[in-house]
Amino acid sequence: MKRLGVVLAGGRSSRFGSDKARAMLEDRPLIDHARDTIAPFVDAMATDIPDHPAPGLGPLGGLCGALRHAKARGFDAVVVTACDIPQLPSDVVPKLIDAAPAFLLEAPVVGCWPVGLADQLEAFLGGEDRSMHAWARACAATGIASDPIRNINRPSDLTSAPKPKPNRPAFFEAIAAVEHHVAALPIETIALTDALGRVTSAPVQARLFHPAADMSAMDGFVLTAADCAGGDLAIGDPIFAGDVSAPLPPGTARPIMTGAIIPAGGATVLIKERATVDGDRLHITEPVATNMNIRRKGEDAAPGDEVLGPGRTISAPMLGALVAYGVETIDVRRRPRIAIIPTGDELGSGIIDVNGPMIAALFAETGAAVTLSAPVPDSREAIAGAIAAALATADFVITTGGASAGERDHIPDAVRDVGAAIHFHGVRMRPGKPVLFATTPGGVPILGLPGNPVAALVGCRFFGMATLRRLLGLPSEAGRAVTSAVLPTNGVANVTRVVAGDGPISPLPGDRPHMMRSLLTADHWMVQLSDTEQATLFPLIDRLG
Ligand SMILES: Nc1nc2c(c(=O)[nH]1)N[C@H]1C(S)=C(S)[C@@H](COP(=O)(O)OP(=O)(O)OC[C@H]3O[C@@H](n4cnc5c(N)ncnc54)[C@H](O)[C@@H]3O)O[C@H]1N2
Numbered sequence: 399m400k401r402l403g404v405v406l407a408g409g410r411s412s413r414f415g416s417d418k419a420r421a422m423l424e425d426r427p428l429i430d431h432a433r434d435t436i437a438p439f440v441d442a443m444a445t446d447i448p449d450h451p452a453p454g455l456g457p458l459g460g461l462c463g464a465l466r467h468a469k470a471r472g473f474d475a476v477v478v479t480a481c482d483i484p485q486l487p488s489d490v491v492p493k494l495i496d497a498a499p500a501f502l503l504e505a506p507v508v509g510c511w512p513v514g515l516a517d518q519l520e521a522f523l524g525g526e527d528r529s530m531h532a533w534a535r536a537c538a539a540t541g542i543a544s545d546p547i548r549n550i551n552r553p554s555d556l557t558s559a560p561k562p563k564p565n566r567p568a569f570f571e572a573i574a575a576v577e578h579h580v581a582a583l584p585i586e587t588i589a590l591t592d593a594l595g596r597v598t599s600a601p602v603q604a605r606l607f608h609p610a611a612d613m614s615a616m617d618g619f620v621l622t623a624a625d626c627a628g629g630d631l632a633i634g635d636p637i638f639a640g641d642v643s644a645p646l647p648p649g650t651a652r653p654i655m656t657g658a659i660i661p662a663g664g665a666t667v668l669i670k671e672r673a674t675v676d677g678d679r680l681h682i683t684e685p686v687a688t689n690m691n692i693r694r695k696g697e698d699a700a701p702g703d704e705v706l707g708p709g710r711t712i713s714a715p716m717l718g719a720l721v722a723y724g725v726e727t728i729d730v731r732r733r734p735r736i737a738i739i740p741t742g743d744e745l746g747s748g749i750i751d752v753n754g755p756m757i758a759a760l761f762a763e764t765g766a767a768v769t770l771s772a773p774v775p776d777s778r779e780a781i782a783g784a785i786a787a788a789l790a791t792a793d794f795v796i797t798t799g800g801a802s803a804g805e806r807d808h809i810p811d812a813v814r815d816v817g818a819a820i821h822f823h824g825v826r827m828r829p830g831k832p833v834l835f836a837t838t839p840g841g842v843p844i845l846g847l848p849g850n851p852v853a854a855l856v857g858c859r860f861f862g863m864a865t866l867r868r869l870l871g872l873p874s875e876a877g878r879a880v881t882s883a884v885l886p887t888n889g890v891a892n893v894t895r896v897v898a899g900d901g902p903i904s905p906l907p908g909d910r911p912h913m914m915r916s917l918l919t920a921d922h923w924m925v926q927l928s929d930t931e932q933a934t935l936f937p938l939i940d941r942l943g
């Protein structure tokens with residue numbers, strides 16, 4: 399279900415007296431607040447869509463324009479709000495999406511509408527009653543109840559409006575949002591011998607029989623079925639691996655080496671240690687079972703067998719097996735190109751850039767192609783410029799620093815400046831709270847990591863790796879349920895560094911987001927929600943396996 403988010407900015411602002419969409423609330427235009435209320439739930443955002451079929455038809459003209467615009471671009475539904483609604487309770491958009499076609503009873507302009515309604519709405523707009531409620535009745539839309547919704551009608555509402563509270567997802571919701579917004583990279587065909595660490599994009603089939611023929615599994619003598627019962631056999635010429643030999647006549651046994659092809663007529667291999675040899679004769683004193691010590695052709699793999707699924711990272715053992723099965727080329731996801739941009743005036747003037755090399759190393763271990771820029775100063779233009787330059791080639795752009803609430807924290811503005819939609823800014827977790835996630839109109843993910851090194855690491859370990867998994871077409875990571883020895887009550891997801899062991903697990907000492915020492919001993923992260931001892935354990939490094 400592909401959804402387009404639309405902020406209606408039309409209307410005559412009659413009570414407002416100026417361009418309402420551009421009016422400032424908390425240092426940001428109203429339209430930006432409105433956009434942030436729906437961006438987390440849609441695949442792309444659009445503004446400035448002309449009303450249809452004509453201007454001046456009220457919000458339904460805007461909705462009709464939005465539906466046609468979305469339909470023409472392959473979306474399934476639109477999520478609509480208005481520029482004078484700077485805040486929505488966090489649960490209403492998911493409710494509207496679930497019930498679509500649906501609208502908010504408290505603010506009928508807010509709704510979710512399937513694009514299939516475009517023609518019906520256009521026809522409806524030819525009638526007398528163009529109210530949202532009449533339209534909702536006509537198309538049997540569901541009215542969703544909510545707490546009162548505040549809208550900004552006059553300039554004085556701007557100052558009396560309570561400060562918009564950010565809509566921060568919970569930890570696992572944020573991972574789900576990342577997974578929803580990132581698509582897999584294109585596929586390329588490469589030589590199997592170059593494929594170490596690459597991720598399959600399609601099932602892989604064996605090309606050859608393995609073993610290629612019936613072969614001896616031991617050094618010994620090959621006998622015919624007739625001679626298995628017993629007898630005194632002539633010893634023929636030995637058969638070595640790679641030899642192609644004539645059929646074996648009854649009354650003759652031939653020495654055969656491990657891996658040599660069983661001649662036609664050969665029924666069993668008697669191992670050398672059990673053989674009674676007397677000069678050029680082999681004495682079979684007691685019956686020998688047939689089918690002993692023979693590797694059968696194709697018993698491991700046959701041409702066409704699906705031996706490996708999509709979304710598998712090629713390890714050395716896998717590469718070996720596929721070589722054995724005659725696979726020469728393989729379809730994999732393109733190697734992700736990841737650009738890392740540390741930001742902060744202080745970097746290079748007294749503060750060492752820890753985050754840049756650390757995040758670069760984290761991705762280098764996954765086999766991604768990583769570019770680490772020199773630190774960028776705390777300037778909105780410089781950061782937007784660096785992100786835009788990175789977007790020219792990167793599949794994934796990561797910034798560090800400048801993500802929280804300080805005067806020099808420009809990441810959210812810089813991300814908007816490059817045209818990206820912010821899906822979340824802030825997650826109900828500690829550390830890593832100010833993390834930001836956005837995608838460009840072309841679908842390139844941008845992850846804004848906080849500056850504190852452990853917050854940056856946690857943000858990258860979870861949201862960066864969730865992004866990488868999606869780029870590579872890998873399944874989501876599943877943690878392991880454990881019991882924590884502590885009970886946090888701070889209302890957020892606590893992500894602590896731990897050493898995994900039997901019994902309840904305790905966070906290591908020195909758990910503050912600037913303290914690195916415990917990273918030298920920790921082997922896992924423990925993710926624990928408040929007020930419960932239940933927790934989920936994840937390895938310190940996601941090896942994508
Ligand atoms: N009033 C508020 N203050 C802060 C909040 C908040 O919500 N309201 N959030 C806090 C949290 S949580 C974190 S985490 C930090 C993150 O802030 P920023 O992302 O804006 O990061 P900076 O302010 O640029 O830097 C924070 C800290 O990290 C050091 N840093 C930055 N980059 C690097 C680097 N590449 N290598 C090493 N160290 C780095 C920087 O010097 C600062 O010490 O904000 C809290 N404040």
Ligand code: MOO
Nearest residue numbers: 829830831853911
């Ligand atoms: O993410 Mo911040 O580290 O919570 O201090």
